[in-house]
Amino acid sequence: MTSAIEPHKARRLYLLLRDQISSGRLPSGARLPGEPALAAEHGLARVTVRRALDLLASEGLVRRRPGSGTFVQGPDGARPVIGDLPNLLAGLIAMGRATGVRLLSFEYVAAPAAIAEALLLDPGERVQRSVRVRLIDGRPFSYLTTHVPERVGLSYSEADLAATPLLSLMERSGVTADRATQAIGATLAGPEVAQALDLEVGSALIDLTRVVFDPTGRGVEHLHALYRPDRYAFQMDLVRTGDAGERRWTPAVPRPVKPDSTPRRPAAHRRPAP
Amino acid sequence: MTSAIEPHKARRLYLLLRDQISSGRLPSGARLPGEPALAAEHGLARVTVRRALDLLASEGLVRRRPGSGTFVQGPDGARPVIGDLPNLLAGLIAMGRATGVRLLSFEYVAAPAAIAEALLLDPGERVQRSVRVRLIDGRPFSYLTTHVPERVGLSYSEADLAATPLLSLMERSGVTADRATQAIGATLAGPEVAQALDLEVGSALIDLTRVVFDPTGRGVEHLHALYRPDRYAFQMDLVRTGDAGERRWTPAVPRPVKPDSTPRRPAAHRRPAP
Structure with missing residues (x-):
């Protein structure tokens, strides 16, 4: 096993873990296996594992707590x-x-x-x-x-x-x-x-x-x-139009963009804040 | 220099050449430099260069003619x-x-x-x-x-x-x-x-x-x-609506999808076939 970073393999491990986080198989708050365990499991050098974890951390998907490990933050960190x-x-x-x-x-x-x-x-x-x-x-x-x-x-x-x-x-x-x-x-x-x-x-x-x-x-x-x-x-809103059997989605009339960075829901359907 | 394929570097060269083709800097019909020249220019092993060219060829962006070289096909090969x-x-x-x-x-x-x-x-x-x-x-x-x-x-x-x-x-x-x-x-x-x-x-x-x-x-x-x-x-069609200074794009009323795999233009604007 080499000790140089292998960027292609780091990217592959990053994508694998990212999908496990976004599908909920690695739920928010879960602790990831340590670097040596991940390295052994995937046959990778530790520096390559570390690069994959760096990529996850830079996207806000995991958080590293020195001395205690790497924890899943969930896919809802920074929204575009x-x-x-x-x-x-x-x-x-x-x-x-x-x-x-x-x-x-x-x-x-x-x-x-x-x-x-x-x-x-x-x-x-x-x-x-x-x-x-x-x-x-x-x-x-x-x-x-x-x-x-x-x-x-x-x-x-x-x-x-x-x-x-x-x-x-x-x-x-x-x-x-x-x-x-x-x-x-x-x-x-x-x-x-x-x-x-x-x-x-x-x-x-x-x-x-x-x-x-x-x-x-x-x-x-x-x-x-x-x-x-x-x-x-x-983002766009859609309305369902047409007769039974021929129903299709049609773009809703666009509304002005709100100063709000969370996904919009149709206004009538917003749940009141708790 | 190693003689093993470096997938990360192959991908990088592939993306570089892809962008040169799509921007027209490498125009349709142009002959790419040979593998040894590309390998020397980018400091890569020939097998890595070959992998990059394979990726371009698999997307229809270049065509290899045995004995004469690799030629740009242009970005308009296979359309989705x-x-x-x-x-x-x-x-x-x-x-x-x-x-x-x-x-x-x-x-x-x-x-x-x-x-x-x-x-x-x-x-x-x-x-x-x-x-x-x-x-x-x-x-x-x-x-x-x-x-x-x-x-x-x-x-x-x-x-x-x-x-x-x-x-x-x-x-x-x-x-x-x-x-x-x-x-x-x-x-x-x-x-x-x-x-x-x-x-x-x-x-x-x-x-x-x-x-x-x-x-x-x-x-x-x-x-x-x-x-x-x-x-x-x-794909969607847009119409420009509103008064001067307040003009914006609005989705056009969707029309049925045509059995046609080329991008649609607004019907009134189609140029008659030559």
Whole structure:
């Protein structure tokens, strides 16, 4: 057995213990086996076990009490900000959260094929490409790459973009955003994004792509956004509609984001505080 | 330099190259440097470089042509099924896709604290807990853990659940699902989930939690779902509403899922086929 940390194996043990905590098999308050026992059970070096426990502790899933051991804190430690993703920024401002932005790059380039197709660009039409990191309360939480047709992008400067949300700039300069399609998935942080978001390479991120169209059907913005799931979750309310046998979920009319970081319940269903 | 594969470093190189491909810095058709050159540039063993290239190839991002090298395929190879997540199953059936389910566990247990809180259970109220894997066209794509109050769960059997969607069983037995809250994030696959979904440990997954309430405000279902993002993406249409300065995105009225695996655009904006 080697005594060097094996990061891949540390991550595997971390994920195993994390799932045991979130499923309740390791309940809140339980004491984990000691490092030597975990090392023997999983055939790992103690430094590798310690790395796995460090990862659990950094997420608030366990707490180490010197001299007595490592105890499960339960999955409900730090909850992410919950909001309405499409109107994220407006919601955060309404909540009085301090937001900031770092403009990492700003350039005019030939449109990559996938972008040209999504925005329905004319052949040869160029795009303005920007990369920004958005911060809440001084901590990075999203990594945004936008492509905008050059004709639209020329209406604002690099300095404008460092200070003002892109859609506001566009709407101020006469572009009308009319509708959008949006797809949400998940991906792993690569080295560049991990550094910008202050994460380990290989962390899970929410992956959002939104394409915005003007009333004539021309594409005006392609946004690719990566969010730290520990700092943000996309929340929506649904209502059940339709006749028996054909019933389906429909988005409820969005309500303003509350200055409240716990998951929302439909207002009529809140249990009175004890 | 060692000659054993270092999985952590292979993953890092894979993510670096993946991002260079998706950002267009390595454009479609480009030839990657050879294994010896990549090994020297990144200070890695050739077997580690080969593992990174295997990961890219398995996702369709590169193609190896024996004798001539490794070439970028572009990020648009295999696209996930796109649909309307809340009505996922109904949508898939409408699309004529073969779906299946594997029931991994079915039991009655004491409610974990977080579940009791989310469902607004009475003190001591027990829950029926089930774990299922759902398949499309024979391939696993989601891992579903549900908790249902015992009083509701007793109305159907393990065999019912292996054959019929949970919400249909509940509605058939007289429970009315009225509204729900839903939060979407991202997480990493732990060993158990990775095995069930036929993935590597540490892969990115879409993480969805939905809590369903009846018309009196009682919780009737807590669903935690993990989706493979390469096999599923949550898509929605948005419309821009409100007055100048107060404009925001609102979900468009959902339309039936089309038998079409490419991202949808608003119908009025489709460009005619050339």
